């Protein structure tokens with residue numbers, strides 16, 4: 001109780017000048033030092049943030065299908081999608097922090113993701129297991145293509161680190177598409 005009173009008293013001591021200073025700090029741009037040009041940072045950040053929105057959207061779709069999986073192969077499919085979900089979630093942090101390292105700002109909310117994402121949501125009440133896997137196979141194939149587009153830009157801008165990271169991310173994306181392709185294949 002005494003502690004709460006002290007905290008309240010401290011709060012009341014904030015002067016208008018102090019408040020103005022706090023406001024200024026809250027809205028100050030957070031420019032990370034970088035040797036990239038402002039134009040390069042802007043273009044690279046835009047491309048990576050759009051890719052990040054796609055990865056978040058795909059992550060949630062993978063979890064959606066993981067949660068709503070059904071049928072005789074439930075255990076295998078449920079686990080496969082859990083692995084893919086973990087990979088995609090890990091990728092989100094690497095992508096977002098890469099944007100910050102090159103001097104940009106990144107995504108701030110689910111709303112921000114929904115404004116940028118190119119991956120289509122699937123809110124259907126029921127999706128069959130084969131349809132789920134086929135849809136994710138195509139989504140991963142499309143994601144690979146978008147990563148290649150980003151790779152062309154990072155190469156052009158001489159952002160060698162993101163270029164190198166993208167090469168690994170493309171490999172992961174191709175592997176996910178490969179597993180989903182083989183799992184959905186009905187003929188040998």
Ligand SMILES: [Fe+2]
Nearest residue numbers: 066067078082
């Ligand atoms: Fe789970």
